[in-house]
Amino acid sequence: MTQASSSRAGQKGDVLLQIRGLRIEGESDEKWHEIVKGLDLTLHRGEVLGLIGESGAGKSTLGLAAMGYARPGCRISAGSIMFDGKDLAKLDEAEKRQLWGKRLAYVAQSAAASFNPAHRLIDQYSETPIWHGVMNGSEAKRNAVDLYRRLRLPNPETIGNRYPHQVSGGQLQRAMTAMSMSCRPDLIIFDEPTTALDVTTQIEVLAAIKDVVHQFNTAAIYITHDLAVVAQMADRIMVLRYGELVEEAPTRKMLSQPEQAYTKSLWAVRSLQKAEEAGPDLLLRVNSVDASYGGAVKVLENVNVFVPRGRTVAVVGESGSGKSTLARVITGLLPPQTGDIVFDGRALPPSFKSRPRDLLRRLQMIYQMPDTALNPRRRVHDIIGRALEHHLGLKGAAKDKRTIELLEMVELDQRFLDRLPSEVSGGQKQRICIARALAANPELIICDEVTSALDQIVAEGILKLLLRLQKELRVSYLYITHDLATVKAIADEIVIMHRGRVVRSGPKTQVLTPPFDSYTDLLLSSVPEMDPDWLDGVLTRRSKPAAMAPANA
Amino acid sequence: MNDATTASAEHQPVIVRRTLWSTAKRELRRAPLSAWFGLIVIAIYIFAAVFAPLIAPYSETEMIGMRNEPSSLHALLGTDQLGRDFLSRLIYAARNTLGIAILTTALSFTIGAVLGLLSAVLGGWIDQLLGRSVDVLMAIPQLIFAMVLLAVVGTSLPNLVLIIAVLDSTRVYRVTRAVAMNVVVLDFVEAAKLQGEKLGWIMLREVLPNILPPLVAEFGLRFCFVFLTISSLSFFGLGIQPPTADWGSMVKENATLIISGNIAPLIPAAAIALLTVAVNFVVDWFLHKTSGLKG
Numbered sequence: 001m002t003q004a005s006s007s008r009a010g011q012k013g014d015v016l017l018q019i020r021g022l023r024i025e026g027e028s029d030e031k032w033h034e035i036v037k038g039l040d041l042t043l044h045r046g047e048v049l050g051l052i053g054e055s056g057a058g059k060s061t062l063g064l065a066a067m068g069y070a071r072p073g074c075r076i077s078a079g080s081i082m083f084d085g086k087d088l089a090k091l092d093e094a095e096k097r098q099l100w101g102k103r104l105a106y107v108a109q110s111a112a113a114s115f116n117p118a119h120r121l122i123d124q125y126s127e128t129p130i131w132h133g134v135m136n137g138s139e140a141k142r143n144a145v146d147l148y149r150r151l152r153l154p155n156p157e158t159i160g161n162r163y164p165h166q167v168s169g170g171q172l173q174r175a176m177t178a179m180s181m182s183c184r185p186d187l188i189i190f191d192e193p194t195t196a197l198d199v200t201t202q203i204e205v206l207a208a209i210k211d212v213v214h215q216f217n218t219a220a221i222y223i224t225h226d227l228a229v230v231a232q233m234a235d236r237i238m239v240l241r242y243g244e245l246v247e248e249a250p251t252r253k254m255l256s257q258p259e260q261a262y263t264k265s266l267w268a269v270r271s272l273q274k275a276e277e278a279g280p281d282l283l284l285r286v287n288s289v290d291a292s293y294g295g296a297v298k299v300l301e302n303v304n305v306f307v308p309r310g311r312t313v314a315v316v317g318e319s320g321s322g323k324s325t326l327a328r329v330i331t332g333l334l335p336p337q338t339g340d341i342v343f344d345g346r347a348l349p350p351s352f353k354s355r356p357r358d359l360l361r362r363l364q365m366i367y368q369m370p371d372t373a374l375n376p377r378r379r380v381h382d383i384i385g386r387a388l389e390h391h392l393g394l395k396g397a398a399k400d401k402r403t404i405e406l407l408e409m410v411e412l413d414q415r416f417l418d419r420l421p422s423e424v425s426g427g428q429k430q431r432i433c434i435a436r437a438l439a440a441n442p443e444l445i446i447c448d449e450v451t452s453a454l455d456q457i458v459a460e461g462i463l464k465l466l467l468r469l470q471k472e473l474r475v476s477y478l479y480i481t482h483d484l485a486t487v488k489a490i491a492d493e494i495v496i497m498h499r500g501r502v503v504r505s506g507p508k509t510q511v512l513t514p515p516f517d518s519y520t521d522l523l524l525s526s527v528p529e530m531d532p533d534w535l536d537g538v539l540t541r542r543s544k545p546a547a548m549a550p551a552n553a
Numbered sequence: 554m555n556d557a558t559t560a561s562a563e564h565q566p567v568i569v570r571r572t573l574w575s576t577a578k579r580e581l582r583r584a585p586l587s588a589w590f591g592l593i594v595i596a597i598y599i600f601a602a603v604f605a606p607l608i609a610p611y612s613e614t615e616m617i618g619m620r621n622e623p624s625s626l627h628a629l630l631g632t633d634q635l636g637r638d639f640l641s642r643l644i645y646a647a648r649n650t651l652g653i654a655i656l657t658t659a660l661s662f663t664i665g666a667v668l669g670l671l672s673a674v675l676g677g678w679i680d681q682l683l684g685r686s687v688d689v690l691m692a693i694p695q696l697i698f699a700m701v702l703l704a705v706v707g708t709s710l711p712n713l714v715l716i717i718a719v720l721d722s723t724r725v726y727r728v729t730r731a732v733a734m735n736v737v738v739l740d741f742v743e744a745a746k747l748q749g750e751k752l753g754w755i756m757l758r759e760v761l762p763n764i765l766p767p768l769v770a771e772f773g774l775r776f777c778f779v780f781l782t783i784s785s786l787s788f789f790g791l792g793i794q795p796p797t798a799d800w801g802s803m804v805k806e807n808a809t810l811i812i813s814g815n816i817a818p819l820i821p822a823a824a825i826a827l828l829t830v831a832v833n834f835v836v837d838w839f840l841h842k843t844s845g846l847k848g
Contacts, residue, residue, distance in 0.1 A: 331747055352747055360749045373740040377762035390748055436744075 016186055016219050017043040017066060022079035022089075024061055024070060024243075035061050035074065037243040045186070046217040050234030050251070052224060052266070054455040055426070058243035063189045063223045067104045068096050084186065101128040105180035109192040111172040115164040121175050122160025129182045140182065147178040150215065151208040170201035174208050181212060188213070190222045194229060198318035198482055199526040206232055206528075207539055225455055227266060228528030231255055232535040239263050251532050265457065267530075272460060272489035274312075274467060276508045283309040283476050284330070284444055289339035291322075291329050299325045300336070301500045306493075307444065310474040314481060314491035314508075316523070322500040323480045327446045330478070331365055344443070361391040364437035368449035370429035374421040380407075380432055381417040387439035406435040410465060427458035434465065438473070447479045451486060463489050484527045488512075496520055584838055591834030598828055602648040609641040614796045621810060621817075631817060634806055639817055646798040646821065653714060653793065654780040660718035661779070662772060665725025670756040672726070673733035674742075684730075687723045695720050696785060703791045713792060717782055721775060728771050732764040766839070773836030777829045784825055800825050 024036040036058045043049050043066075051059040061074065068088025070076050081088040083104070088096065100106075108114045116124060126140035135143060141160070148156035151174040164172060173193055180188050190209065194202040210233060213220050222233045230237055230251075237254045239246040239262070247260045258264050284307040291300040300322045307313045315323045328334040330341060332352030341348040343363065349355050367373035374383060384403045388394040394402055404414045410431040421429055430450060437445050447466070451459035467490065469475065479490055487494060487508075494511040496504040498519045504511055516524065525538055584592075601608065610629075611617050615637065622632040630639040672680040690698075702716045736742065737760060745759050786792035787801030795802065800821035807818040 333743065333747070352749075355749075357749045360747060365744065365747060367740040367744070369740065373744060375741045375745075375759055375763070377765075378758075387748060390750070440748075 014045045015042060016045045016047075016084060017041070018080075018082040019066065020080050020082075022062070022065060022081065023077045024058070024065055024074055025077045026061075026071075026074045032075075032077075034077075035243050036065065038079070039240075039243070039245055041066070041238070043187070043219050043221065045219055046214075047236065048213060048220045048222055048234045050222045050224070050230035050237040051240060052227060052230050052237060053240035053246075054225060054457060056242075057240040059223045059240050060191055061243075062240070063191055063221055064106075066187070066189060066221055067100060067106060069100075098132075101185075102132045102134065102183040103186050105183070105185040105188045107173075107176055107180045107188060107190045107193050110196055111176040111193075112164065112169060112196075114176060115172065117164050120161055120163055121167070125160065125175075125179045125182055128179070132183055134183050143182065144178065147181055147212070148175070150212050151175075151178050152204070153178075168201070170197050170205050173197065173205050177205075177209055177212070181216065181218070184216055185218065187219045187221070190220060192224050195224065195226070199484070199528070200318055200522055202229070202528070203526045203535070203538065206535060209233070210535065226528070227456075228530050228534075231530050231532045232528060239266070255530055255532065272463060272485075274488070274490055274492070276492050277311065278308070278492070278507065281309055283307050283344055284478070285342040286326070286330065287340050287342065289326075289329055289336040289341065291325060291334055291336045293325075293334070298337075299500050300329065303339075303497075303500070303502055305478075305495050305502070305505070307476050307478055308492070309443070309476055310470065311492040312470065312477040312479055312490050313493045313495060314479045314487040315495045315497060316481060316484065316487055317497035318482055318523070320499070321497040323497050324448055325500075326497070327365065327448050327478070327480055330446060331363065357391070361440040362443045363446070364440055364442040364444070365446045366430075366433050366437050366448065366450050369453055370426060370433050371421070371453075373433050374429060374436075376421050378420075379417070380419050380421075380424075383421075383432065384435050384439050387436050391440040402439070406439055407432075409438060409469070410435045411461075425458075427454055427461060430454065430462055431465065434462075434469075438469070438475075442475060444476045444478065447477055449481055450479075452481065452483060459486070460489075466490065484524065496523065498523075580842070587834045588838035591831040591838070594827060594831035595835065598647055598651060598831075601644050602651045605644050605648045609638075609644040611638040611641040613637075613642060613645040613798050615641075621815070623815075630820065631815075633803070633817070634810075639820070642798040642803060643800075643821060643824065646800045646803060647824070649793055649797055650780065650783060650799045650801070653710070653783060653799075654776060657714050657718045657721070657779045657783070658772060658776045660714065661721040661775065662725050662768070664718065665722035666729045666761075666768060667756075668722070669726045669729025670733055670760060672730045673737050674752065674756055674760065680730075683726070687726050690720065690723045696782065699782065699786065700789065700791055703786070708791050708794060710793070713783070713786070717779055717786075721779055721782075725768075725771065725775065729764065729768065732767050733760050736760050736763045770836050770840045773832050773839070777832050780825065780829070 019039060019041040022036055022039045022041075023034055025032040026035045039058075039062060041049070041062070051063060053059045061071070064071060065076060065081060066083075068081055068083070068091060076089050079089065083099070086099075088099075091099075115121070122141055122144050125144040126135075126137060129135040129140045129143070130137060144160050145156050148159055153159050153171055153174055159167065159171070159175075167175065177190075177193070193209065194205050197205060206229065212218075220233075222230060224230050234251050236248070236250050238248045239254075239260070241262055247254070247258065247263045249259075254263070255267075258267055284305075286303060286305040289300055289303045290298055292298045303322070303326060305313065305315070305326065315326060317323045325334065329336050330348075332348070332350065332355055335350035341350075343359070348359070352360065378386075381400070381403055384406055385399050388399050388402055392402075403417065407413060407416055412428060412431055412435070416424065416428070416432070421432070424432065433450075450466075451462050454462065463486065466477065470477065477490070479486075481487060491508050493506060494504075494508050495502055496511065496519070503517055504520050511520075512524070525541075528534060531537075606612075616635060617638050618627065618632050618636050620632065620634055620636045622636070624631045630643065633639050633642065668683055672683045699716055699720055703712065706712050706716075742755060742759050745755050750759070783792050783799070784801030784804075787799050788805045790802075790805070792801055793799040795806075803821040804818050807815075810817050811819070
């Protein structure tokens, strides 16, 4: 108790954490190589530091190291981590365990995977403060309710009695934030806490975290790859790449005048824009389709979607809006209950099993997770070659030649032919998926969130590739996404879906121009912007809906 | 056709193909001591089985002396209850026991893996039908069931192999179905379906390679179990029939000698134990490698 209260005596602005010359090594193939290469970091009490960078930049490793923790297979090889006068790099496990949870807390990316599904939320909340002897059981429960209320969880008195699967993803992430604050730690590490959430949910979680961090004057390290998010949360931003510091500056300065070329390229990604074009004729018509997964609950209700030839239609919506189900209906994996789908003037058989091979060829699909979309045991030339052999009947030299051509089309080369999917990066995997789809000479490609598992710079490369291929091959895309920046970059027409219905559709500029219906307004206003005042602005506007008009620029 | 092959040959040189052999060599260099021990023991057993006629001093059935002679230069491990050379019979038994065990395990894996894959890929009523049939077979204790069936159809070698293979394939079916279930839901299987691939391709090319590691590990374990089942059936007189030598029946035939302090019946038992341990060492190593566990 005394230790906890004395730690709180520190003033805002005192140095809380000081990392000097930190080097972390990871082991693979029985060799050690550096993941973090001599980083310095200073964090003051009550300050929020944003860490951004692509995957593999070492930001999560650095975040964990700030707690004195190295993942299995990693080791801290040099440097010091001074936390409030103690060097975490030199403390033994038992001493660190006294600090973890009590003075240093961690919020992981996937709350769903981090909660124990067999225990109630409030019991998991109470575990840490009771173990550390900070509170007894009933104190901890009162405290939990208080924090649940501060984090704006619905029914704060009773929500703790639920099990993790009984609350939504956004609520779970807030419950986890509450849990990390149970002992009023001095420092919390947030590791991409909103990456897995929809924009409309993300905004609530961001607001709650920002609020509570300020109320308790907690210092935080906020790790993300989303610049707009970090702009809302952080006082100061560090840009990392290959385990080294690229640039460090206060948020406003970093956003307005980035100095390094790499930082500028990160900033530029969001500005990709495609000029909208009207299509010549319709390739695909989805006519008043209803669909459900066996039960009575309709996942799609009276959905109409039209895809012009050689153009891109973006289907936008949060998770559960039925946008992936729409893809399953079009590909024939889930035959619709009513309604029909017309492809190039002829009705598509409802199930893929009854579609002739040529029809399967003309309609291809690219998946969200390239890791699971490629068979990990087959080499690249087998994966692409099989599609060529199967759809076009190519064999031997012609097949090999075309495989290399396809790889070059997606900006890879023949060195990739003999690789396994595990031997290429995430962005390259997605390019191989695209090459496999192109192997069939398709007319329509359904892209299901193809960039959402990728870093921004890699995602931008994929989007540019898709645009170029469309221009060259006149292929149509049905592009499913929840990210509006992507929509602006790639779409000619937009379909906005909510709870299985199309709420708004039409050419891009028309859909994105007011007046909006209420859902479109909620969706569009929830997309984070690079302006550091954006979050506060949106929240003020939402709290007084009367003043919705031209309040904020 | 000829043109095609030469042209493709021009393309090939740029491709660096890793051979199975180089991968195997690398893995072997890193193998732990226990795995090496297992591999060497298995190699010795296989050598003995293949070259039995060359290394065994006498034939399997030849009577070379008195009954139950102690060990001598004439017969290194003595003679059995009929005066046959014990060492020669031990070596020939490796041939019979190992050969039958490998055949049986291979057969049970073919049946079990194919049905398991069918269940996982097709699902629906086929899955239910196969699953319930297997449940029925598994409800009866395996050894007793095998003995009953052998008593009904008669103890011949083909019957023995078939009955054990079918009974054992139920276990293989369950393992295959369980691991394949996790693979068939992945996107690449869906992609193959949408490409219009046939059932056989999806089962054997898309799913099977991804469940191979647990299946190979299971093969090692099942091999030991089959081996023990045959030995125990032989011990009860229902397995491999005399005069063919096999370790299980050798234990049984000489069991009474143990009272007079003769260690002869323990030697075939030790042969079984040693092979079981060796196979399990190799399986452990393989499991460890493929499960990605470190440290």
